[in-house]
Amino acid sequence: MKFAFSPELEAFRQDVRRFVADTLSPATRAKVDEGRRLVKSDYVDWYRILHAKGWITPGWPVEHGGTDWSPLERYIFEEETALGGAPPVTGGINMIGPVLIAFGTPEQKAAYLPAMRRGDLWWAQGFSEPGAGSDLASLATRAVLDGDHYVVNGTKIWQTQAAYADMMFALVRTRFEGKPQEGITLLLLDMNSPGLSIQPIRTIDGGQELYQCFFDNVRVPVENRVGADGKGWTYAKYLLGFERHGIAGIGHAKRQMARIKRVAAAEHDRGTRLIDLPRWRDRIALLEIELMALECLSLRLIQESEAKGAGAGPGVEASILKIRGTELRQDMFELLTELTGPYGIPFDEEVMRDGWGNGAPVGPAHAATIASNYLDSRKISIYGGANEIQRNVLAKAILGV
Amino acid sequence: MDFILNEEQTLLRDMAARFAADARARQEKTPEAPDRRWSRFAELGLLGLTLSEAHGGLGGGGVETMIVAEEMGRQLLTDPFVPTVAVAGPLIAALGEATQQAQLLPALAAGDLVVVPAFLEPEARYDLAQVATTARAEGERVVISGRKAVVLNAPEADLLLVSARASGAHGDPEGLCLYLVPTRTPGVVLRAITTLDGRPAAELTLNAVTVEATARLGPAGAALPAMEQAVDRGVAALTGEAVGAMAALFDLTAEYLRTRKQFGAPIGKFQALQHKLVDMKVALELARSVAAAAAMAVDVADAEVRRRFIAAAKVQVARSGRFIGQAAIQLHGAMGMTDEYGAGRYLKRLVVIGALHGDLAHHLERFAASTEPAGPRH
């Protein structure tokens, strides 16, 4: 054990930090700083910058554009990009990407992987259904083979940013007897297919990034199947086990901690800054200590799994990071709403979209987005395997009963 | 303490429950104008709830107010019941001269006059004495200038109860006056805002607003104790409103656990969720009980006793409200995140109540600064 990071890692951290500071669009960074909503171009412009640098897909094998970084380097990269205000890399890059690399045909790899790296291809994740959430294996959207096409009928729900997507990777049922897990197939659907329609779902934070997707005799060429018919469950598990280095969201939590301190320094009670009042200062300090402990745990787990030669990062312990990382960030947003006092009460949807626009904000500028950000933060303990499910996984691993 | 409702109170609760449920159903079908909705409150006597019979009221107190507020919270109604009936009415009754009372209170009870308090200021957080708004005498008139923050229901109000400083330094407990300012007075500027839970509110600017000296409510320079008591009434009512919202959200969640199936069973079969639901129940019952105690304490003469119970109730409700609101979303999964489903509307109401009339930190400080009174326990 050694307190300091190696000089090489430290230099790497500085490199990433400088790169983000120099290249990320100030407009995007301002949106992230202020808690406003991003639009597709905020993401894609950043992906193109990463691509030009060769950093868009660090986790992919080198021959497909990976960086060959150590797990610790990848962790630092994720932390620094988040800390610098960069949009997260999403749109399927770290989900369907690795699956295609492992199980895709040469044609699929050629058709999709380069376009994904360039920021030209956005994927929606078509897993959940109205009747199949935590119990994903009970999914009922069906695909029936008709010549050289699958014909897909049914509905998916909760697809994030489906309106941005060019393609969807979807789990569908192709066999109807046997264990539910065994009849599932992974298909790649063009979002412009006839018979595929999407409908937005408004969320409690005022946002509209979720969709329900409907399939009415959507024809999908057989060559858009990934791997074997009926093996979709295996690929899905592979996909969900990926990219767990950053699962605790340390970079995001550090950003929120900085925001908490900014807000606590700007808000006053009877002339004293809240950050100088013990009642508030102690609560901030406690969260900061929880963050520090979680950061240490993240680093330790990554290094332990690396020492054991498990390149994919933490195993079942990833659930600890997911639980604590999400609940800590939620506590931070809760504290933010409390710090703003009465100015947490007004809500103006336009501020979330367009910033201050013409009118001056009601109350201090920092207060305008906090309530919406707080409500939005309730989702992080639901998606990506709800925290109850994570606890079930851990309990089973610990007790073995 | 006696937590059992008497016969009239039980009737009031049943009536208010029916009324509020109808009001919500009507609102969801074809929304009515605010004044039409308000006159329905008047028709049932709910606006005179806290006023004397001489003024067209029912002579009720904190408990009656809580009963109605709870039903409003359960149905997420947005009408200015708490500001007008819990805060402004009793304040006018306590401080007003006979002519002011005769002029205002029957109109308030009849639904012809919506009065809301405008006490807090942009830099004041929750301190009622941090008043930068000034009142300057000019002959028989008074000129008021300043700003008021997040005034709930101000766009629907006819009359604002404005605190202003006649003398003393910023933050001085002495030197405050209350003025009755019609919203249509020249110089009154409302910047309408919507609250997170969908209520109308406004930022208020008073640009040399001139009123008659007779518009002052209560003694010159000594308004603070009455303002504090009025806010205590508001807090007690709000805790009742929060209990209604929590109870409805609890019921909604329990029903979801009974009906939502995953892994071939209602998710209510999973012990992890059962225990969470039980913790929600515990939080609800604690909040309900201390809120009821606060409602009873509102009419207690001893200000120290009052303060302890009111502050304790607000703190408990803030904590129970967050816990229940957040757990409810979690137990619904993604469905809980949707605007349409509605669990989020209760969470938003609970968050807003948490930030109204003093947040958790504010009331924690008030409670910590109070002393447990000697003598018989209440």
Ligand SMILES: Cc1cc2nc3c(=O)[nH]c(=O)nc-3n(C[C@H](O)[C@H](O)[C@H](O)COP(=O)(O)OP(=O)(O)OC[C@H]3O[C@@H](n4cnc5c(N)ncnc54)[C@H](O)[C@@H]3O)c2cc1C
């Ligand atoms: C913001 C957001 C974005 C999303 N994006 C996508 C997307 O892009 N693509 C996609 O396919 N899906 C997406 N999802 C869906 C997400 O994967 C599901 O919400 C998640 O799997 C939970 O399923 P559910 O919402 O149906 O909740 P349910 O499974 O119905 O769960 C309800 C509650 O019961 C609990 N529960 C369920 N089973 C158990 C058990 N056995 N033991 C204990 N507790 C249990 C859950 O933890 C939860 O608290 C998204 C969801 C959200 C909120």
